Amino acid sequence: MPLAVVCAAFDAATDDAIEGLRAGAEAAGLRVRRAHRPHLTLSAARVTGAEVDAVTAVAGAVAARHSPAALTMTELGRFPSGVLWVGAAPSDALRDLQRDVVVTLSEAGWPPAFGSQSDPSRWIPHCTLATRVPGPMLTQQVRAPFTRFSASVDALAVILVGGHGDVARLPLGG
Numbered sequence: 001m002p003l004a005v006v007c008a009a010f011d012a013a014t015d016d017a018i019e020g021l022r023a024g025a026e027a028a029g030l031r032v033r034r035a036h037r038p039h040l041t042l043s044a045a046r047v048t049g050a051e052v053d054a055v056t057a058v059a060g061a062v063a064a065r066h067s068p069a070a071l072t073m074t075e076l077g078r079f080p081s082g083v084l085w086v087g088a089a090p091s092d093a094l095r096d097l098q099r100d101v102v103v104t105l106s107e108a109g110w111p112p113a114f115g116s117q118s119d120p121s122r123w124i125p126h127c128t129l130a131t132r133v134p135g136p137m138l139t140q141q142v143r144a145p146f147t148r149f150s151a152s153v154d155a156l157a158v159i160l161v162g163g164h165g166d167v168a169r170l171p172l173g174g
Contacts, residue, residue, distance in 0.1 A: 001046045003113050003161040004055040006062075006101050007039035008069075008094065008125075009169060014038070014151040017073075021086055022129050024145065030084065030130035036159045037166065040088065040125050042101040043118040044161070045110030052160070056168045058108050059156045062100050063170040068154040069093035076146045077126065084133040085126035086146075094153065097172075098123055101156070 010018065018038035026032040045055050074089045088094060099120040102112055112118035158167040 002049065002052070003044045004047045004052055004167070005044040005159050005161060006042050006055070006059045006105065007037075007157045007159060008042055008097060008153040009037060009039055009155040009157040009166075011068075011152040011154045014073075014153075017149050017151070018086065018127055018129070021076075021146070025084060025130040025133075031132050032130045035164050037157060038127050039157055039159070040094070040098075040127055040153070041114075042098045042123075042156075043105055044113040045105050046113045047110065051110075052158070052167055054108070055105070055110065056158050056170070058104055058110075059101070059158050059168065060170045062097070062104050063156045063172050065100065066093070066097050066172045068152060068172045069097065071151040071153060072148055073127075073151050074148045076129075078133055078135060082132045082134070083128055084130040085128050087127075088125040088151065091125075094125055095120065095123075097153070097156075098125070 015038050022032045071091055072089045073086050075087045077087055078084050102118050116122055155172055156170045
């Protein structure tokens, strides 16, 4: 069953900044995948092909209830799985958006496909930069040049795992 992922999508300037981080990670020899726009995964739903439009409609309703959010990307991290990510500082607006996506999808019949990773009390707002990153490389080649930067989320995007590009891009605020 496909996974429809509802993501916080960045404005063009933030996309460019994250692409710069991806390029730096790639230059350091890391595995960077660019199948989808830079994003913060908010939740995901296991769907049939026929349900993708319904998930998009639910995401559109959520997007209409929220305004664009200014963020600060403050840290680079690495999950034990080897995923290198850039993370956002705590933000009430982002936390509210993520909670609304999880609750609204669940109420529509799609519980979080990523389980506890989508639980609002445990969710880590991060944008994946590279995968299969050995721990020493994070410190030696990637973390040293990182500086925090301003970012903006201006839309929700719906993507399909295994696909390429957006199924939909839904501006925040309608």
